[in-house]
Amino acid sequence: MLTETVKVDTTNPTIPVMTVDPTAWTNKFVTITLAGGTDADSGFQKYQYKINQDGEWKDYTAPFVIDTEGLYNVYARSVDNVFNHSEEVTGVAKVDKTNPPKPIMTIEPSKWTNQSVSITLSGGTDTDKGFPNSGFQKYQYKIDNGEWKDYTAPIIVDTEGLYKFVARSVDIAANLSEEVSGEAKIDRTKPTVPIMTIEPLKWTNLLVTITLTGGNDTDKGFPNSGFQKYQYKIDDEEWKDYTQPVIVSEAGLYNVYARSIDNVNLISDEVSGQAKVDKTKPSTPTGFSTLLRNYDSLKITWSPSSDNVGVTGYDIYLGTKLIGTTTLNEYTYTGLSSDRTYKLKVVAKDEAGNFSAEGVHYAKTPLSLISSSTNHTLYVKADGTVWAWGSNGGGQLGDGTTTSKTTATQVLGLTDVVAVAAGSEHSLALKADGSVWSWGSGSLGALGTGATSSYVPTRVPGLEGIIAITASQSNSYALKSDGTVWAWGGNHYGQLGNGSIGYQYNKTSPVKVNNLTGVTALAAGMNSFVYALKTDGRVWGWGANYYNNLGIGDTQQVEPKQLDGLTEITRIVGGTTHGVFLKADGSVWMLGTVFYKFGTPYKVPGLSEVKSIAGGSGTSFAVKSDGSVWAWGINSYGQLGNGKVTPEPEQTDMVRVTDLSGVSSVAGGAKSGIASKTDGSIWTWGGNNEGHLGDGTTVQRLVPVQVQENQAPLVTLTYPLGTQESPSETDVSNPSILWNQKDAELTKFTAYQVQVLDESGGIVSDSGEVKTSLTTTTGTWLSSLKLPTFEPLQVKVRVKDESLWSEWSNTGWMEIASMFSLKLNNSLTNTIELSRPTIKSGEPTTVKLSVYGNVYGDDDIENDLLNGIAKVRVSGYTISSTESSGKFGDVELSASGNTVIDVQFHDGIAEIPLTLTVPGKQTFFSYGIAGGRI
DSSP states (O other): OOOOOOOOOOOOOOOOEEEEESOSOBSSOEEEEEEOOOOSSSOEEEEEEEESTTSOOEEEOSOEEEOSSEEEEEEEEEEETTOOBOOOEEEEEEEOOOOOOOOEEEEESOSOBSSOEEEEEEOOOOOOSSSOOSOEEEEEEEETTOOOEEEOSOEEEOSSEEEEEEEEEEETTOOBOOOEEEEEEEOOSOOOOOEEEEESSSOBSSOEEEEEEOOOOOOSSSOOSOEEEEEEEETTSOOEEOOSOEEEOSSEEEEEEEEEEETTOOBOOOEEEEEEEOOOOOOOOEEEEEEEEETTEEEEEEEOOOOSSOEEEEEEEETTEEEEEESSSEEEEOSOOSSOEEEEEEEEEETTSOBOOOEEEEEEOOSOSEEEOSSEEEEEOTTSOEEEEEOOTTSTTOSSSOOOEEEEEEOTTOOSEEEEEEOSSEEEEEETTSOEEEEEEOTTSTTSSSOSEEEEEEEOTTOOSEEEEEEOSSEEEEEETTSOEEEEEOOTTSTTOSSOOSGGGOEEEEEEOTTOOSEEEEEEETTTEEEEEETTSOEEEEEOOTTSTTSBTBOOEEEEEEOTTOOSEEEEEEOSSEEEEEETTSOEEEEEEESEEEEEEEEOTTOOSEEEEEEOSSEEEEEETTSOEEEEEEETTSTTOSSOOEEEEEEEEEEEOTTOOSEEEEEEOSSEEEEEETTSOEEEEEOOTTSTTOSSSOOOEEEEEEOOBOOOOEEEEEEOOBOSSSOEEESOSSOEEEEEEEOSTTOOEEEEEEEEEOTTSOEEEEOOOEEEEEOOSEEEEEOSSOOOBSSOEEEEEEEEOSSOBOOOOOOEEEEEOOOSOOEEEEEEEEEEEESSSSOOTTOOEEEEEEEEEEEEOTTOOEEEEOOEEEEEEEESOOOOSSSOOEEETTEEOOTTSEEEEEEEEBTTEEEEEEEEOSOSOOEEEETTEEEEEO
């Protein structure tokens, strides 16, 4: 029987389980998986799915992927074997592959700032492409190369720097927008200080230009905001923007300030400078004086000029020629000619270049700085002081004494002297102010002061405007600037030139010489005659004419008379009995007597290019333009300076003075020659019996020697001569101090001083200044005080000549061994006994001293035995640096090698404990006690 089973399944299978991965929005793909479908009846057959409502059902064979951007509704069902369909299950696949739009970045402020910067992000959305996209999720940002950070709120940047901000939008599907960027710029560093250039920096009388450069903004690893501009202000004015160099042209001192400003208006530190414009001239130099005068140079000084900004220097002119500059208010003109007046001009200048008006000073170089007579010589130093040496019996050296000097000593109280003249026993000096000063002996009125003697210079009254002086044996003469001549002194030969003659007409004050004007130079001969040189080059003469020195026979001339045969003369000098004349052509002429009379002017043969002349006693001298000195005439004392002596009455033809060069002027003495060099040194030769040569001796010199200035004496102590370690010992409490003293010949020692000092240098005894008047070479002083005993004393001495103190002598040391006031009479016996014959080191012993005999105390009462305290000394020991030598009584033995203690004697006996720790023999002494040795 055929049997068939009919199977009818009307039950729907179970709904499948749909897995959508991921369920959220994604920018990649979505995987859909179906599972879990069953059917209890006909059985499960398959799954089906469709996408979106209107999609076709498709059999599901495996998980499928949706990777196309969009929002998809996915439907799925189970199908059993009889095609029953389960209910549908649904899911959503969300794929978003569209980037969101970039955000809007707002940076406030967007430019450089010195404040904080705020960065805000906004405008984030997600584009809808016909279906909703995943939607905006967030912003992200990063700074420079930092990590991305989520943006939650506006970002505040408050640290200096340049920061690059990058931002983006992120949608829910994690799609990233394009990046947007911006910069936060914070600058809090001041710009650099500008460079201020002020031209010129110094004071100027034109204008000042101020330029600013160098402004920038400091790079601190990133560029700062950058330089914007400069600003400046002058003094307290407002700040101004700098656009071009600033010009200051008005006079004044201006403080200028400048600064840099960057683009965030930060201001640099200020730089400052000064603009200095001065248009005021310095004051004209005034107060001129001449400090130094030499044959070829003049040193002048002036009062400093004043100026509102300060004088920086002076321009120096010789006439109209600028020859130098100086910052000092003094200047030395060099390369000048002697006996010439110069117009010296000084112009002050300040830093700004302003010049004062010219300050004008007239100064004259000297014709001669020396003058010599019978036995003394005068010399004017370049500084205007006067020095003298030689015979001084009439006080003609002007040092306040009548002691002859063999070295140059300064005439007292004279400064600013321009010329000197030596008479027989008087002297004259002419100052730059035109005044005349005299000193010495003037019994016939040669001093012009009314006095017959003066040991120091005194001004001659009634004379002003004097430009030259000269002197003879007993007369003085002065030439005024108006060309007139004035005379005073003896008139026994009519040498005053005022028409009178005789002793009764001597004048003690100046009188005018008759009928004489237009004179430029004067020269007096020692034997009372005078020459005057006029501007026309002719010579006039008056006075004594015994030697035909006036060329008019043997008569005297009581008034000036023109001398025949002398024309074109430029220099005149008077010797003892003759005159010497220099012509403009450099030739030399003579008139008068040198053993032989020349009744008319006589040309000296073999001389040319002569610039200076001199006449002595039968000897004449000439200086050539090359500075060499030539001499002729009598040479009995070596006064020709050629190393020889020629007995009188022989004369020597012209010879060159040995080893002299650089000479500007010469003078002749009675037995000597004197030369003055341009370097300021003075050289002499010939007779020297009264120190006339000034070389410190009275020795005749046949060739030139240099004059020496007076030097302080030299003193050498001859007692005491001990040293500090080994002083000279004496038992005399007021010993004699002895010394040797040395100075130039003829020196008179006028004072000495002795000092006795203790070991530390404190004064024990001082003689004070003890006046003397000695020429001996030794000295002695006996202290009036008893000196301390048993301590080293140092002694020194100094001595004085008539003007200078010596240095202190070498120091001599001594020690007084007298220890107490005890007088001895006749014999004195003393002994020293020891308690043991041998003293071991460090072992105590006792020294027994006994004194007896005829002993006298202070009261002069004789005692057989000594009672009382006496001083006893132990000496002769040595002490090491580390050990004590021992003790004598209660006293430590002194390291000096001498120890003195007070010892009490009872009836002539004293016992003293002694401990010695040194080897050797020790010696004990008491006043008048011979002592003993241990």
